[in-house]
Amino acid sequence: MSLLQVNNLSVWFYTRNGVVKAVNDLSFSVNVGQTLAIVGESGSGKSVCCYSLLGLIPCPPGRIESGTADFDGQDLLSLPIKQLRQIRGQHIATIFQDPMTCLNPYLSIGEQLIEPLIYHKNCSRHEARDRAIALLEEVGIQQARGRFNNYPHQFSGGMRQRVMIAMALIAEPRLLIADEPTTALDVTIQAQILELIAEIQRKRNLAMIFISHDLAVVKDIADHIAVMKDGEIVETGPTKSIFDAPQHHYTRELLAAIPSGSKPESSTVSNTVTSNPPLIEIEHLNTWFGGKNAIVKAVDDISLSVERGKILGVVGESGSGKSTLGRSILQLVRPSSGEIRYDNIELTTLKPRALKTLRRRMQMIFQDPYASLNPRMSVFDTLAEPLLYHGLATRKTVTPQVLELMDDVGLAHSAIKKYPHEFSGGQRQRIAIGRAIAVKPEFIVADEPVSALDVTIQKQILELIENLVEKHQLTMLFISHDLSVVRYLCDRIVVMHKGRLVEQGDTETIWANPQDAYTQQLLSAIPSLQDQQPRSRHHETGDSGNRSSE
Amino acid sequence: MSSPGSTDIATNLNAEVHDAEQGTSLWQDAWHRLRKNKMALAGLFVLILLSLLALLTPWIAPYGYEDQDLLLGPTPPSAAHWLGTDTLGRDLLTRILYGGRVSLAVGFIATAVALVIGVLYGTIAGYLGGRVDATMMRLVDILYALPFMIFIILLMVIFGRNILLLFFAIGAVEWLTMARIVRGQVQSLRQQEFVEAAVSLGLSPWRIMRRHLIPNALGPVIVYTTLTIPNVMLLEAFLSFLGLGIQPPQSSWGVLISYGVETMEEYPWLLIFPGLVLSITLFALNFLGDGLRDALDPRASKD
Structure with a gap:
């Protein structure tokens, strides 16, 4: 039974530069107890189409040109705003992308949770409170009773997203719209949140629209997938058939863009068997922030070296200190102690004038x-x-x-x-x-250069970086939270956790046989297209001469 | 780089490129955008016209600014006196023209002083941060706390009464707010990655401030500047009223207005005409300011 049936929806934006057909003649349906994933790049109209159902797009410049959206017998698009508001909170709920900006920092999470209950269901504060606490427990917040009065900043990103989910569920909606709910999260947290969303959807028999730019993420959660491009659905079908037999070339492009597989080994005999001298050597580097009482050890006693002409991947969650490490090497933040030698020049004691000439490199x-x-x-x-x-x-x-x-x-x-x-x-x-x-320059620190980009674009940029590294003989420190990206690009990996270096080694060695428990956890959390055959390597990189990952 | 298309573009670009090296391309582009904004152009035209009139006043004014005609007394506008005369029989048009010299000069010079000091001070404090910032901003706080009148009177006592000093005294007070606004802007801009990128390119702090910070802080600065100019003009009137500014028989728009207010019921034209001129100036300023703000922001361009 379909809960939501959208027919011929068109949403156009009238801008100074002409009409933008954000959503054009779109039709889809969502059944009770099923998940529809809408996948597409940013700008493909996937969010606009969902928000237009809720009357959340700014009009003007937006205008709903045509279409119907039948939700349980009511047409959402022609409903008066007052009734729509009732539906918005009670029957259709949304989980947004960024839990940081979607919670009011001045209200405790408990207060924010019970607000819709009191507003929509007219239940007493006490009842609402009990329901909210039960729900918080359900989404995996421990000691929910005690944390009820905490403020958003007292939760981590993943916890905040759990609160957001609880908030979406509180009025017991029948349709859940999840708009890139895990994009802002680390891999390990992402895996947990995806699991939670899937579990809740099953348990409550919800209909769900899951918006994402990443096919790998929706693989396990969606029953149906609709692939969107430029405001139109180019392909739709059951998840399995989309992955196994994609019909439209754009779908195939999306699938191919997901970085998977190892760094292409040079097919030609490698000409750099001898290991290069290190360009950068770091010994016992510490970069601490904060005053005397509350020291944050962003980089905690790290020693490593980067060989000339190699790409070293630095992997870790947000807050693991990997960006601080990169910035410390470039002297954008001053390390607290330790040595950084760049081509045998000690950076930490360098005078500003000498540093200026080095900055060029x-x-x-x-x-x-x-x-x-x-x-x-x-x-x-x-x-x-x-x-x-x-x-x-x-x-x-x-x-x-x-x-x-x-x-x-x-x-x-x-x-x-x-x-x-x-x-x-x-x-x-x-x-x-x-x-x-x-x-x-000879050396580049790339700090998550592709994590803000769509998958297809991500692939292009990675290829660009790869080509440039080769063309200009660059040495690179590649910082990322995304292990599949790192594997695709890097010769060696160091894994960071809470400012410390927990493991380092050759990419494939770590991939095949992670030693540290944290590394294992990271690896198992990657959403991937597992049952896929190893893809053909990219042609341009197949014959790269000067890089062998040993 | 050897394709014919690129060389074409290269030749086409040469002119602009030359400007780009002077660091003026933003202003060039801004001027192109400003030219499309009719209201801003009208504002600019009015301001240029007023400035020209002020410059040429000694040659075009129909009467002398201190020529009295006590027998005539206050008359409404007539053929001989287009805007009428004041209680001493002085021609109002002449006095407005002469007053414009003072008011416009005070408005622009004092504001320019405030602008230069405030933007530089605020940028340096905001960019360097830490102890330097704390010290610099406490100094601003101290100056804020100083009663303005005492400050001006002290200056007048020490340096004597001088119209140039008036400009600088007012400018020296108005820059405080400007510095605070700019500092706040720069502080948030400094967190952005493009500033970090500039640091890692090895650019000098001064260049970073000039090329990367100040242009991005201009929006609020321009808005505040257009608010400061009328403020300064009225401040001058207030000081003159207290006997600290310009002295009769010299006049300024502020002085004329405050005099006009006193005689509003009997001789309304003494208030209406100076008020009208001041209002037109402020309108022109605001249109130009809005236009400039949009023109200097590439994102707001309408093409």
């Missing part, structure tokens, strides 16, 4: 391409600045050099005068990478 690629580019500088300005500042180009020669950089990172020449906001996330990341390689 090491660069950083940042996670968030929306924050890492100056919004008031055009592509030309962004790329020309390092060249001119370091005297690598004169005013006369800078333009061809900038264009060459743009070729390197795969940007069209016509984009040279555009500003960052005119680009998509992937293109922005290309600009940021171009800026990093502009000064011809």
